[in-house]
Amino acid sequence: MFFHFNDKSSILLFFFLNGWVLTLLLLIKSYQKRELANLFLALFIFLATLYISPFMLGYAGWYSKEPYRQFLFYAPLQHLFWIPPVLFLYVRSLLDRSFRLSWKHGLHFLPGALYLFYILGLWVIDGVSNNETGFYADGRDKDLDPWYQITGFFFLVYYSIRSVREYFRYLRLTYESVSFADRIRFRWLRFVLFLFLLLLVLRILFFLFNPEWGQFGSKYWYYLCFSVVTYLLGIIGYGNSMVTPTSFDIFSEKTNAAPTQHEKDESAQPDNLLSTSQTSPDPALAAIREIIIHFMENKKGYEDPMLTVTDLSRAINIHPKKISFVINKSFGKNFNDYVNGYRVQAVIDRIGLGKHDTQTLMGLAYDAGFNSKSTFLRAFKKETGLNPSEFVRKKGSNPDLGRLNAETD
Numbered sequence: 001m002f003f004h005f006n007d008k009s010s011i012l013l014f015f016f017l018n019g020w021v022l023t024l025l026l027l028i029k030s031y032q033k034r035e036l037a038n039l040f041l042a043l044f045i046f047l048a049t050l051y052i053s054p055f056m057l058g059y060a061g062w063y064s065k066e067p068y069r070q071f072l073f074y075a076p077l078q079h080l081f082w083i084p085p086v087l088f089l090y091v092r093s094l095l096d097r098s099f100r101l102s103w104k105h106g107l108h109f110l111p112g113a114l115y116l117f118y119i120l121g122l123w124v125i126d127g128v129s130n131n132e133t134g135f136y137a138d139g140r141d142k143d144l145d146p147w148y149q150i151t152g153f154f155f156l157v158y159y160s161i162r163s164v165r166e167y168f169r170y171l172r173l174t175y176e177s178v179s180f181a182d183r184i185r186f187r188w189l190r191f192v193l194f195l196f197l198l199l200l201v202l203r204i205l206f207f208l209f210n211p212e213w214g215q216f217g218s219k220y221w222y223y224l225c226f227s228v229v230t231y232l233l234g235i236i237g238y239g240n241s242m243v244t245p246t247s248f249d250i251f252s253e254k255t256n257a258a259p260t261q262h263e264k265d266e267s268a269q270p271d272n273l274l275s276t277s278q279t280s281p282d283p284a285l286a287a288i289r290e291i292i293i294h295f296m297e298n299k300k301g302y303e304d305p306m307l308t309v310t311d312l313s314r315a316i317n318i319h320p321k322k323i324s325f326v327i328n329k330s331f332g333k334n335f336n337d338y339v340n341g342y343r344v345q346a347v348i349d350r351i352g353l354g355k356h357d358t359q360t361l362m363g364l365a366y367d368a369g370f371n372s373k374s375t376f377l378r379a380f381k382k383e384t385g386l387n388p389s390e391f392v393r394k395k396g397s398n399p400d401l402g403r404l405n406a407e408t409d
Contacts, residue, residue, distance in 0.1 A: 002068065004061040012056035015227035019049030020233040022398035029238065041092035041237045047086060048230040050077045054143060054222045063141075074126075076119045078143040080152020084159030085154070090237075091163040095170040095186065098247040109313070111155075111194050115148070153203065159198050167193060174246045176324050179307040179339035182375040185243060192233045199225050245308060251321040290328045291316050302342035305371035310337050340379040343368040347380070351392060361388045 003009070009236055026042035029035070054077050062068035085108035093099045119142060144149065166189055175183045188403055295301045304311065313320045328339050346368035350356065354362060365376040365388075380388050 001063055002061065003057075005057075006059060009056055010053055011224065012059065015231055016053060016056055018231060019045055019052075019234070022231075023049065024239060026238055029106075035243075037090060037094040038237075040086055040093055044090055045230065045234045046084065047079050047083045048226070050225050051083060052223050053077050054141060055219065057222070067248065071234070073141050074119070074123045076116060076143060078148075078152070079112055079115075080148060081115055081155055082109060082273045083152075084155045084333070085109060085112075087196075088159040088163050088166070091186075092165050094189065094237075095244055095246065096143065096248040097244050098249050120293060134260060140246055150409065151199070156196075157200055160193065160200060164190075164193050165196065169248070170244075170246060171246060173250060174244075175334045175336040176328075177247075177250050177309040177320065177335055178245055179302070179336055179369070180305065180371055180375065181336040181373050182378060184246070188236045188240070192229065192236070195229045197230070199229055225389070245306075246263060250310065251324060285326055286332060288318060288322060290332045291318065292323065292326065296339075296342050302339050302346070303367070303369045305366075305369050307339055307369070337382070339369070339378075340375070341383055343370055343376075344380050344383040344385040347376075347388070348391070351395065356392060361392070 004015075021057045023042050023046045023181060026045060030038035030042060044207075055066070056070055057063075057072060062072055077147050089105065089108070107168075124144065167186070171181075173183065174184060178184070198220075202225070206222065292312070295312065299315075301307060301312065301315065309323055312323055317379055324335060327333060327335055333341065343365070347361070347364045348366070350359075350364045362376070365373075370376040370379070377387055380386075380391070384391055386394065
């Protein structure tokens with residue numbers, strides 16, 4: 001097979017071949033773990049691999065040699081209307097435990113399907129009916145037509161922004177619904193999404209300030225950067241073993257928590273829990289508030305390191321939406337900070353009893369319900385303004401804290 005190896009074609013070939021390998025590995029992982037997110041990521045890597053192939057093959061000389069030139073003309077390789085929605089659905093399925101495919105999601109792929117029919121029609125008319133290149137007489141690959149490239153670019157901008165918005169929606173819901181939010185923030189996904197947005201900004205700048213942007217060879221750096229970002233997403237996504245506990249419909253009326261009779265009576269005005277008067281709080285808010293406090297203080301619910309608002313909802317038989325509302329309005333905190341506040345206080349109480357003399361601070365933290373060192377340190381500093389070892393020194397509870405400092409600083 002003809003392939004001219006040079007610095008540009010060879011580098012893109014590296015990402016091209018690895019893209020196929022990643023696609024296969026992700027498909028296997030998706031089948032083994034039955035995870036929809038891995039299936040979407042495999043599809044995204046596959047489409048991204050096809051996306052760079054015309055440029056890789058172009059730098060390898062295919063556009064100047066038959067029959068390779070005809071193949072590039074008639075084979076739709078740059079699926080600019082499919083790559084963006086696949087990225088979005090990957091983000092959604094990765095972050096939302098309740099995500100399920102429906103027929104409505106097929107609408108995202110309608111423009112891409114129409115483009116395929118368009119290319120198929122050109123091939124039938126040129127290659128089958130007329131046996132001549134009428135529609136390709138201009139010598140241009142239809143995948144590289146300005147209208148398609150520009151429209152596809154705006155598709156990528158739109159869905160990239162939607163993906164970023166879904167990520168921040170995930171963060172908000174996670175802090176409102178789980179007590180271990182710091183551990184499941186998917187920071188790597190945020191990093192890759194912002195790299196995509198940065199790449200799109202750079203492409204706009206190149207288009208505006210590089211007069212040779214329309215020439216084939218001048219786009220190499222964009223496709224190289226796109227390959228790197230895509231490869232990074234594929235590698236990290238494949239290595240990710242985290243399964244999100246966050247459901248985007250956690251606070252919807254579809255949540256399985258059984259409402260109490262009082263909640264049914266209040267359903268006509270679900271947000272009327274807090275009176276406008278500062279001195280006369282709504283009795284419903286006060287009642288739910290006391291139930292939550294009782295669960296935390298008497299049943300020590302905060303000691304469960306995997307506590308979620310759904311768990312609390314089942315324990316006290318109150319809808320998660322109602323619980324979140326009361327915690328926000330009554331305590332001025334989200335669920336994550338509220339529960340971690342109890343855990344921090346439990347550690348402080350144990351320090352006051354001198355238990356840090358016989359047990360490490362992290363040991364106390366784990367007993368209080370923390371499940372990671374970073375979360376403990378962050379929560380403790382947020383609640384007290386000090387890290388744990390500084391707090392101990394300030395209290396003067398133990399003059400010899402060298403061993404504890406080494407374990408917590």
